[in-house]
Amino acid sequence: MSADVAPRLTLYSRSYCHLCDEMIAGLRELQAANRFEFEIIDVDRDPAFEQLYGEKVPVLAYGGRELCHYFLDRAALTALLAEIR
Numbered sequence: 001m002s003a004d005v006a007p008r009l010t011l012y013s014r015s016y017c018h019l020c021d022e023m024i025a026g027l028r029e030l031q032a033a034n035r036f037e038f039e040i041i042d043v044d045r046d047p048a049f050e051q052l053y054g055e056k057v058p059v060l061a062y063g064g065r066e067l068c069h070y071f072l073d074r075a076a077l078t079a080l081l082a083e084i085r
Contacts, residue, residue, distance in 0.1 A: 012041050014057050019058055043057055
């Protein structure tokens with residue numbers, strides 16, 4: 001990955017989900033020291049994502065690879081960011 005382009009993660013989430021809110025807050029906190037972006041996708045707006053993830057949200061993914069679900073795995077995210085630098 002080019003040093004100019006920040007990695008873009010995908011967070012599969014839903015409204016009224018306290019675990020989702022916690023993962024978003026954790027990601028924003030980590031952005032202060034790590035260069036990455038993340039897109040939030042509401043699984044309830046797409047039947048395919050709702051069927052795929054159901055009650056498993058939040059799910060953090062990169063390039064189709066699931067990094068963690070329910071809780072932010074900071075070690076997995078840090079390892080991924082080091083791997084793709």
